[in-house]
Amino acid sequence: MYRTIPYLLISMLCMSLYGCTLKSESAAETDSNDDITNIDTLSYSNKLAKIANGDTTGRWPVSPQPFPSGDPILPFKRIVAYYGNLYSKKMGILGEYPPQEVWKRLHAEMKVWEKADPSTPVQPAIHYIAVVAQGSAQKDGTYRKRMPESQIDSALSIAAMGKAIVFLDIQVALSTVQEEVPLLEKFLSMTHVHLAIDPEFSMKDGSRPGTKIGSFDAGDINYCSQYLTGLVRKHKLTPKILIVHRFTQGMVKGYDQIKLHPEVQLVVNMDGWGAPVLKRDTYKQYIYREPVQFTGFKLFYKNDLKRPPHHMLTPSEILKLVPQPIYIQYQ
Helix, strand or coil: CCCCCCCCHHHHHHHHCCCCCCCCCCCCEEEECCCCCCCHHHHHHHHHHCCCCCCCCCCCCCCCCCCCCCCCCCCCEEEEEEECCCCCCCCCCHHHHCCCHHHHHHHHHHHHHHCCCCCCCEEEEEEEEEEEEEECCCCCCCCECCHHHHHHHHHHHHHCCCCCEEEEEEEECCHHHHHHHHHHHHCCCCCEEEEEEEEEHEECCCCCCCCCCEEEEEEHHHHHHHHHHHHHHHHHHCCCEEEECCCCHHHHECCHHEECCCCEEEEEEEEECCHHHHHHHHHHHHHHCCCCCEEEEEECCCCCCCCCCCCCHHHHCCCCCCCCCEEEEEE
């Protein structure tokens, strides 16, 4: 398991004063960073402590963990993302409205978050599903459909309208991250493009997507982190962000075997919908209790209102969670 707060503070102080790296001996091992980080390590450590939101169990902030290798987005900014696919009005807000309306609504959400937490600037994001699980088999039997590059280019163009970063989301279905992630290298090599993977539609037993909840294990997640690490080193990029969706125990297996890298910031995103009490409980059960690095929280404009009290959690309410989510996604 993870060491408690004193080790984190000692390791951070050591790195701040001497530029050294303390190697992890835990199962969630970290890569040593050959280059001395150029970030303000004290500010970084203080921000990690702040978003831990008073946790006293030793889970948060996660320790040990590496300092990022360059100028990171997290935890200095909170990402607020709009999610979806341009072909579908049912998969999220990106497909429901034209780009100008998307940005009108996203700017409104950003202002609410900035008011709720003035100490954390908001970084807008477009979270685009680039590989979509299908209900019927494709010619290769994978039940997944890759979006054409022209559509990904459209998502990047929408992001450029508001100086947003981009997440390319992968639903592998009967394929694998090893097959799908390298096909997006052209885009992931761009500074502002990051990666998300969705265990819900990873059908390792060959089931049809949608018939049951799928899963990723630590090996899948570690592959993605290592792949992104290679891109960061090759192209001398700022750290990449890797989002892993989760809303059940079985969706992420072997969380304590997930490896952290200076080149990648890993967010486990609470992806479930429902009434506030259910969403808080899900966050506590599967995100808080199995810490990896950073956390996220997804809000559904429609599904979160279906059941009593027909209320979608507000930024002020979400900021009371332990730890505070640093990635917010709207569908």
